Amino acid sequence: MLQQITTQLYEECDNSWTRFMQIREQQYEPDFFDEVRPYANQIHELLNEWQQLAEQFIVEYHPKYVHMVQINNAAEQIDQFVVQSFYIKTSKKRLYQSIQAAKYTCETLLSAMREVVDES
16 A cells, blocks of 8 residues: 555656646636646645654564655645646746656665565
């Protein structure tokens, strides 16, 4: 389940960037209550579950390069940039950097999970 959610969040990073670029290109202003909020709430629920599962994984397996503070930071970043990706006025550079940082954390966690499977 952790692997599935981590992969889903990794893909959401790319989706957020794509959405941001399309909205900028189309000069589209989404409705907060109809589009942004429901989508952000869905991702927020996924992030909460991800944090709990990641914490269990970290406590159980003590991966070398994954720590809970990274998971919490990535969750916070994803929570923010999912909403920011809907708005034209968001800083392109800052959004890109946040997305890359979150993707790196997801990649590191996925790699740690593969190591645990390989060691088993």
